[in-house]
Amino acid sequence: MQRITITLDDDLMDDLDALIAERGYQNRSEAIRDLTRSGMQQAAQEQGKSGNCVAALVYVYDHAQRDLSRRLVDTYHHHHDLSLATLHVHLDDDNCMEMTALRGPNKDVQHFADHIIAERGVRYGRLWMMPSSKK
Incomplete structure (x- = not known):
């Protein structure tokens, strides 16, 4: 482990504290290490650097939307190598929420999540990705 010295203006230091x-x-060291890892992961994703990740895809959809359930299942079957497990929750008469654990190459996981979230009838969606050394 290395020790470094950095200079932060008072407002930024107040925000960090x-x-x-x-x-x-x-x-402060733990916080800065965590923020640095997060920033480096985000920069790698933005630069399109290849790597593997684990991820959580969470989305809410209208279960009555015509053919949506079939389209979602078809998408999962075509990407069975990425999906580890899915939890399905009935929110009310019209809405369901699904939370899926994913693992694979960053760009494949992002592409899969983008496809699911873009489906007509999916109302909200979010993907959280974390780096992983596993393939």
Whole structure:
């Protein structure tokens, strides 16, 4: 582990200290390491660098939308190598939520999630990706 010295303006330091308190970090070093890892992962994704990830795809959809359930199932079957498990929740008479654990190459997981979220009848969707060394 290496020790470094950085200079932050007072406003940024106040924001960092507030984040540390809010999230319960034990010290500034832990927070900065976590934020650095997150920023590096985001930069790698934005630059299109290949790598593997684990991810959570969460979306809400109208289960009565014509053929949507069939289209979703077909998409999952065509990408069976990415999907680890799915939890299905009935929210009300019209809406369901699904949470899917995914694993695979970043760009394949992102493409799959984009396709699911773009389906007509999917109302909200979000993908959370984390780096993984597993293939």
